[in-house]
Amino acid sequence: MNWGSPAEFFAMGGYAQYVWSSFGVCAALMILEPILVRKRQSSILRVLRRERQAERLDSQ
Amino acid sequence: MSAIIAIIRRDLLLAMRRKSEVLTALFFFIIVVSLFPLGIGPESALLRKIAPGVIWVAALLATMLGLARLFAPDHADGTLEQMVLSPTPLGLLVTGKIVAHWITTGLPLVLLAPVLGIQFDLDTGALGILVLALLLGTPLLSLIGAIGAALTLGVRGGGVLLSLLVLPLYVPALIFGAGAVESHISGLGAGGHLSLLAALLALAVFFAPWATTAALRIALE
Amino acid sequence: MSAIIAIIRRDLLLAMRRKSEVLTALFFFIIVVSLFPLGIGPESALLRKIAPGVIWVAALLATMLGLARLFAPDHADGTLEQMVLSPTPLGLLVTGKIVAHWITTGLPLVLLAPVLGIQFDLDTGALGILVLALLLGTPLLSLIGAIGAALTLGVRGGGVLLSLLVLPLYVPALIFGAGAVESHISGLGAGGHLSLLAALLALAVFFAPWATTAALRIALE
Amino acid sequence: MLTATGLSCVRGERRLFAGLDLAVGPGEWLHVQGENGAGKTSLLRILATLSPPAEGEVRWQGEPVEVLAEDYRRAMLFLGHHGAVKEELTPLENLTLAAQLDGFELDEATALQALVRFGLRGREDLAVRFLSAGQKRRVLLARLAVRKAALWILDEPFTALDVKAVAMLSGLIEEHLAAGGMAILTSHQSMPLPNGRVLKI
Amino acid sequence: MLTATGLSCVRGERRLFAGLDLAVGPGEWLHVQGENGAGKTSLLRILATLSPPAEGEVRWQGEPVEVLAEDYRRAMLFLGHHGAVKEELTPLENLTLAAQLDGFELDEATALQALVRFGLRGREDLAVRFLSAGQKRRVLLARLAVRKAALWILDEPFTALDVKAVAMLSGLIEEHLAAGGMAILTSHQSMPLPNGRVLKI
Amino acid sequence: MNNPIIQWFKYGSPQSFYPLAGKMIPWFWTLAVAFGLAGLWISFFVAPTDFQQGEGYRIIFIHVPAAWMSMFLYIVMAFWAGIGLALNTRLSGMMAQAIAPTGALMAFLSLWTGAIWGKPMWGAWWVWDARLTSALILFFLYIGFIALQAAIDDPRRADKAGAILALVGVVNVPIIYFSVKWWNTLHQGASVSLTRAPSMATTMLWGMLLMALAFWMYSIAVSLMRVRAIILEREAHTEWVKNLPEIQGKSS
Ligand code: HEM
């Protein structure tokens, strides 16, 4: 174990801004990407469901 | 006034439709800037020295490439004829189109320039001056470019002729723009260069839309 | 074979008719090269150092500007359809068009380069290498560029998208081309760079017409 | 009332027509006829102030059109060989934007109605690029239904249209004339409309 | 003999036609009819191998056209909505170069004769850019007179032509059919030619 | 048509792949998270401080996996594109299209983390080093591919044009890589050179490998999710899509 305390951990031996901005951006983008893909999926699903409903209403 | 806004909205809508056009102008800027180190070599002292010049030349070329499409599509499909025939004064419509052109090509360049400056190892102060100079310079490029675009409209080989006409006119913007950053780096202060740039911009704002309108009328005759 | 010659003759005839197009590509080359001293400043030691890089980047941009018009006019007026339908294999016609493109844009650049090199104070040996490198490099640029031109045919925002696709592929040509002159100047000899350039050219001669033809067929589908 | 006196038109070394007089009053229309290359398009462009005549004068309500400028342009609608439609935009957007350029707001309902009238139902939201030759033409013509103008100048409006569309356009022109409008058309086919006069070039 | 079986065409999400069969033999011609946007141009492009059908097959003399490739292209001449003429070149140059692309040499006398036949006397050396809409079209059609092909596929060949030119083109097609040629045309007007069949889409 | 390989690809039709991908996605997510947590634990708590670079070197644990993935994904993308072009299968084009944005993301991450690492190590955000330059060009190639496909409306045409570009790119990536390397090493006096990490301790190697696995699983999971969305968009009007349970409204 390299770290004496959480503060020391977050300080990263003086390299905090570099280490955390790399890891931070990496994590942010890797969380953002699946969310965006999900949104794309659900929006197309929504359109398809609406069309389906309209079709049903039409045929009634 | 509402006609100006309508035409800006229309051009932005068209730009959104052809999203790739705006984005690729940006990437063109990035790529051209990145090509120079490849041609010249990786020594960072040398690169820092040529950085402002390279970024300005690239901005100039990126603006210029988009110019050909400022009036040409409207000309080709007859919309321009309809604009001339429209009751709204042509000058207003033209101003709107120039503003839209700046928003879609000039502004993104300004926002991106600092990133490229970092690649050439410029410091924060120099980056600030670079952005300021581009903020004054890119509208100037759009305004001057519009005259050239109108003059070469429907002319054979228009695209390249356009650059021939416009590039010499861009020289003052280039000299003062790149000069501002250089003289800041060499400790002389950028004030003089920037105010000259601002004066040129003011001149162009009054003069360019008029000249463009006249040129368009000639092109359509 | 006679079809290749016919299409080269046709494209040269068209180029003669639109004389301004060929000339302005040349002037574009000259102007871009001349902009640099304006953007960077007049120190001749610095200029000599960046000369090969700047000339090559300018050659690259000048070639690229003409690319958009390699297939687009033929596409717009339906001639390309007729070419696909012609009994002559499309690959031959495409090769002919690429050759014509090189004759009208690449060759003039090669001939003009020494003059510009003198402006940057290069010596005779370096000028010779510069011309040799361009002689090998410009056909490569035309060949690679043709692929990009075919891929972006009829696509929205084609012109700038084209440069986005093509410029990264131009990087090896740029590096070896500018590198040849630089390593000659620094006394290392240009042989290695030049033979790599020749190898790339040989590769492209076999590969590019095929890829271009495939892309054209897709564009017309 | 549009009148033109002593018009002549020169292209290159060739004089296409000379000493041409014409007049169109409310409710009347003029059918400009002539062989290919006779100068019909050239004449229409002169009347629309898109190019100046070599000699002669065009007057609108008695005033020269150069003097009237905007007032004449507001009263006139010119549709030429060219599409004047944006291939990237949908028919609906094309129509709305054309209206804005002409200085008026077009609400969506009216625009939709005009498009449906021109048989473009189901294509309102498809980029014009995908439309067939005749459908492109219909998008252009839909402007006739939404913009008010006293004088219509139409260059071969029936090109590429099918039989139904031709009938519909004729109907539209007839309405326009009945409401006191004027029209100047070219077409290589004969048109069964009332109050027409033929001008042979 | 051109035969097509079970052709269908899909554009975007829309099925334009399906299960379409057609056959054209020597001396026969087919008039493809349909509303604007019905899919006539799309069908002609499929028959000319410019785009592949979604389903079905096109055969020439019993062989699939993809297999024949060049042999089919040599036997076929397609003229579409587009000009396929270079605006910068003169009619004469356009004609000669088109011939070279098709792989044969055209001597000047024959080319001139074809142009004169299409009423372009005096315009041989004027850049096409300056010609009127109908004259441009005539330059394109002059190819029909110089290139031998067994099958003509013409998309709205009569657009922009005046009465005289229409008669002349009809005459040309009639000659072609009489000599055992085949033709597939679209047009919104009716055409008085013998041996015709109508295909409604 | 009786070729067994073609049969196999026909079986891999969008219709049968869509539910299959749906089932696989949770597994890959689980694996990605598991490897990721293990990798992060090693990178922050097990791996020792580097005696030269201090704690700053820990960026390596995302930098190198991102760089590897950016190159690997390009090859995978080109592979699918080439299959699509050769065998004319619908799914392959969609796969290529689904991989591209993730590949671009990885290329961006390697650039970003590398640039940030460069500041403390070399004193500059960016130097024109061979590896950096070719990574940048790879990023441009991704962007070009995405832009080209976005600019073409007809999806089938977009697939084919993209495939040609990807294949041309695959031929060029090694050429570009070596040319840049040559350019850089032939040139005397690059003021900074990449300080090679000292021979890596085994723990560091383990950390990197675990992180690389995590990135790999992540890429697969996201690409599968995206390909599902693309399938729905492109096949929106086919019967099988209309009959999907999630559209029939049974599941929602
Ligand atoms: C923007 C800057 C950077 C970029 C684009 C970049 C790109 C890359 C690429 C593409 C690789 C994989 C190469 C391969 O496996 O052959 C890599 C690996 C690596 N990079 Fe970077 N890098 C950057 C900055 C840095 C910095 C600043 C350091 C350390 C001081 C560094 C250290 C490493 C190490 C240790 C490896 C793995 C070594 C190996 O696999 O041989 N990188 N980088």
Ligand SMILES: Nc1ncnc2c1ncn2[C@@H]1O[C@H](COP(=O)(O)OP(=O)(O)OP(=O)(O)O)[C@@H](O)[C@H]1O
């Ligand atoms: N520079 C020039 N030199 C000689 N003749 C010219 C020149 N420019 C145009 N022309 C001629 O002027 C005429 C232009 O005619 P215009 O386009 O007005 O014809 P149109 O009546 O509309 O014909 P169409 O029915 O074919 O549309 C053509 O005959 C053309 O050949």
Ligand SMILES: Nc1ncnc2c1ncn2[C@@H]1O[C@H](COP(=O)(O)OP(=O)(O)OP(=O)(O)O)[C@@H](O)[C@H]1O
């Ligand atoms: N992406 C798309 N989505 C939906 N419909 C499309 C798409 N692309 C084309 N279409 C439709 O396909 C049809 C194309 O028809 P085509 O050009 O073959 O018509 P045509 O019969 O030649 O008509 P015209 O008489 O007007 O020339 C049009 O109805 C058009 O709206």
Ligand SMILES: [Mg+2]
């Ligand atoms: Mg006309």
Ligand SMILES: [Mg+2]
């Ligand atoms: Mg049609």
